[in-house]
Amino acid sequence: MNAPHNPNTYRSGPDENGRFGMFGGRFVAETLMPLILELEQAYEAAKIDPVYHAETAYGLRHYVGRPSPLYYAERLTEHFRDKAAASGLSGGAKIYLKREELNHTGSHKVNNVLGQILLARRMGKKRIIAETGAGQHGVATATLCARYGLECIVYMGAVDVARQAPNVFRMQMLGATVIPVESGTKTLKDAMNEALRDWVTNVATTFYCIGTVAGPHPYPAMVRDFQSIIGRETREQMQELEGRLPDSLIACIGGGSNAMGLFHPFLDDPSVEIYGVEAAGHGIPSGLHAASLTGGAPGVLHGNRTYLLMDADGQIKDAHSISAGLDYPGIGPEHSWLHDVGRAKYISATDEEALEAFQLISKLEGIIPALESAHALARVAELAPKKPQDHLMVVNLSGRGDKDIPQVAEILAAR
Numbered sequence: 001m002n003a004p005h006n007p008n009t010y011r012s013g014p015d016e017n018g019r020f021g022m023f024g025g026r027f028v029a030e031t032l033m034p035l036i037l038e039l040e041q042a043y044e045a046a047k048i049d050p051v052y053h054a055e056t057a058y059g060l061r062h063y064v065g066r067p068s069p070l071y072y073a074e075r076l077t078e079h080f081r082d083k084a085a086a087s088g089l090s091g092g093a094k095i096y097l098k099r100e101e102l103n104h105t106g107s108h109k110v111n112n113v114l115g116q117i118l119l120a121r122r123m124g125k126k127r128i129i130a131e132t133g134a135g136q137h138g139v140a141t142a143t144l145c146a147r148y149g150l151e152c153i154v155y156m157g158a159v160d161v162a163r164q165a166p167n168v169f170r171m172q173m174l175g176a177t178v179i180p181v182e183s184g185t186k187t188l189k190d191a192m193n194e195a196l197r198d199w200v201t202n203v204a205t206t207f208y209c210i211g212t213v214a215g216p217h218p219y220p221a222m223v224r225d226f227q228s229i230i231g232r233e234t235r236e237q238m239q240e241l242e243g244r245l246p247d248s249l250i251a252c253i254g255g256g257s258n259a260m261g262l263f264h265p266f267l268d269d270p271s272v273e274i275y276g277v278e279a280a281g282h283g284i285p286s287g288l289h290a291a292s293l294t295g296g297a298p299g300v301l302h303g304n305r306t307y308l309l310m311d312a313d314g315q316i317k318d319a320h321s322i323s324a325g326l327d328y329p330g331i332g333p334e335h336s337w338l339h340d341v342g343r344a345k346y347i348s349a350t351d352e353e354a355l356e357a358f359q360l361i362s363k364l365e366g367i368i369p370a371l372e373s374a375h376a377l378a379r380v381a382e383l384a385p386k387k388p389q390d391h392l393m394v395v396n397l398s399g400r401g402d403k404d405i406p407q408v409a410e411i412l413a414a415r
């Protein structure tokens, strides 16, 4: 049993075994163990190396285009204030969007990939493998491999290859080999299984660039550290704009990296409410969803213990979401822990609600969001009108929706 958690230090995890409470850890094949330890050592050394820090900072600024703006969404704010007034309420939070969709390659994924690719170079690895769902992590990995002249192989479920065709073409243009995965549900979980298989087979030459805060230790903590630039910038920008901390943070959750990146720098600020939004697909009661915390139980998958969608025999169940990037039957272990200790609240939005938010934000703000980010925006519709007007709400706009336009067009045309 783990020691009781000290609520003053939510940011201190994981422990030396990579555990956040009972979650996380390192459940991998023996063949991978030396590699995981080598990676951990390399990351620990890089963390205290000013040269590595300078290289990453330069890349984030001049290649990725950071800092990303923290933008006051005035029309969206007014829209929800009008809704509140129509129900006799005087509320309506002031809504800010953290514009991760403006990063080079169109999402937050590149923050993490830059950190990992620079680490791979330090380790002398020239062959990079990655898994991808929506294709955004694959595109970011293909991009940085092109930039640094590395071989890039991306595993992608065959279903996702079909629904995210623009990103498949982008990866190929960037020189990557995209391997469609035909096993299981042909989505993100299966792509990750295949990438892990490749890694076991090619341990000596290959660096596995994981796209979210999942996988064996040190990945969940390492990816979180790379993504925490989102929350650190938000803190500074909100201080500049409003002279104080935000009151609430909202982000969508696939594996949980954009959310963890926004949340982590605020975990020890008790005044800041934290909401993660999982994909409720056709609705939680239907069983067709990807909400591992809302509708799952603890188990082991992809090298870590976390909440998973499982049947009564412990077999992993198929996840469902309209959004390829959220279509994963697990969640990063740190989220599982934050859920159990009660520091963050996990809610969900259905396919239909996300589609509605996708259209609303496009029309009101002139920003077409990724379907993934639209899940977070969908819950704002419910939360914002209930908050007072001086409540500062930050929504992570994790990616842009260009990749989703063919899919959304098809859905809307069929109505």
Ligand SMILES: Cc1ncc(COP(=O)(O)O)c(C=O)c1O
Residues within 6 Å of the ligand: 107, 108, 133, 134, 135, 136, 137, 211, 212, 213, 252, 253, 254, 255, 256, 257, 258, 259, 324, 325, 326, 370, 372, 373, 398, 399, 400
């Ligand atoms: C734009 C965007 N947002 C969110 C996600 C979900 O991933 P995560 O939960 O790791 O941020 C993805 C995954 O592909 C994505 O492309």
